[in-house]
Amino acid sequence: MHCCLCDVLQLLAALAALLLVLVAVIAHVTARKMPNLHRHEEEKFFVASNGEKKPFPSIHDRPEKDLSVVVPAYNEEERLPVMMNEAMEFLEKRQMKRPSFKYEVIVVDDGSSDKTTQVALNYSKKYGSDKVRVLTLVKNRGKGGAVRMGVLVSRGKTILMADADGATKFADLELVEVGLDSLKPWPDNLAISCGSRAHLEKESIATGPAKGKTASKSTIARWIKTAIQEAYKARGLDPLGKIRAHSTRSLSSSWAEKGQASAEQICKAATWSSIHTFTRHYRVNVQSDKDLGYGRKVLQAVVPP
Template structure:
């Protein structure tokens, strides 16, 4: 096929260029974003308005599950997602009192009332179950997920989008995926929700240009970073606490392509990763601008690979997280 020939030619060109690029690339590489928190980001407000400190991911877990919800200008969509999630979690706890959980809503420097909306759930359910982490400035989705994850108390950590595109009850699917992994080195494993089974339908509904962008992105993911995972971008991923600490400690990318780097890091550390189908519905109000966001992600994918190849970025078992 013609597209296979084109891909092979691109691969040959890039393979030839990489040795030359690696010589000069570190000069043009900016420092990775800091995982150090602003003083205001070290605390959350309890239901009574009292300020309390977040724990550290390096601490032992004290709950079964933490749910991290990155949110940027989500005052309208967040309540729908939170209502569904809290209904499920409360029902599950009622049926099994030993099941304990928390939801951490991370307001990624929103300009609307996202924090105020999220705080209503803290007041309703208490700060032991719902906490709000308000970032001083916008970091991007990856930065918000990382800051939330570093604040978790759970044995398992789920990242879930604020738009509620994935049916929350499908957490059981990713839990089963995690349980299906027999060998978990140092108790590390990741289960990724996937929309790959919906691809044929989505292609039929997309324009030719958007379909081209999608396949181009998939190729770049496969060529530069991650193989064996069909859908790297689904915002519904479950980590063991140990896997979260290992991967998020080395994460550099803070915007849309962070999922790819996260899985790249996991594969470098030989952390088992499984992919399981989840129910997904496109929700209006996406912050993703098709052309420019895909262009930015494509650029980030190339930079991820090159920065690791040149040694500008390194995998680290531990980085400063406070």
């Protein structure tokens, strides 16, 4: 009886050891590899505003700035200026109000094939390389890798990650800072505050008595005018003084006519309820019989007699 019990215990111990080995093998096979933190020699330097190459600092150095803004960018030569203009305007105004406030913006070019680096360097020349630095990665590491590489060379007490496409207002940084401050006291002086665009989705959904109803013409007109104004702002241009909801149709129709599009093609894209509406908003000489005749032709192409 005693030998039998020993055999059972030995068998259980062997099974336990086998199970432990099996778990270790599975863990080794399925475990993700540690991120590649290797930096190429070119990635250890930034170009100063005077054209000289200088070594990046380390996140382990003593902080020199109140805020570091890390901007991962991949083929963002067109959208980056919009975001940078907004960010620099906000940060410069904060510094004017509070001279002790110090910041830096680190644009991380994640192996782009366009002129993202050159665009970012223009801001470094304008504001100085102490405020704007460009880290150009030799190869694409993905957004996470780009953020990580930017953080590793940051000098700020607080580090912010901001997208290069300007999807959110940079001024919302203040809301993120409020959230971060609410976490105090921080364990080991470390904390993370994450921004969310969920509230924008809720705001875009109609509520109250208008929910589920067809939008009125005045509401649609307001949306169109707002979209045109935002498009001008996105390009760094001053919005037109007087914007009408018909601006999009009139402008596109004018270019379509100049491009020798037929009246039928124009009307298919932009229908008009009356000849007066068409001639008033379409870029033609309403006093000309020839142009007025063309207006009637366009109108007749789409409006049933």
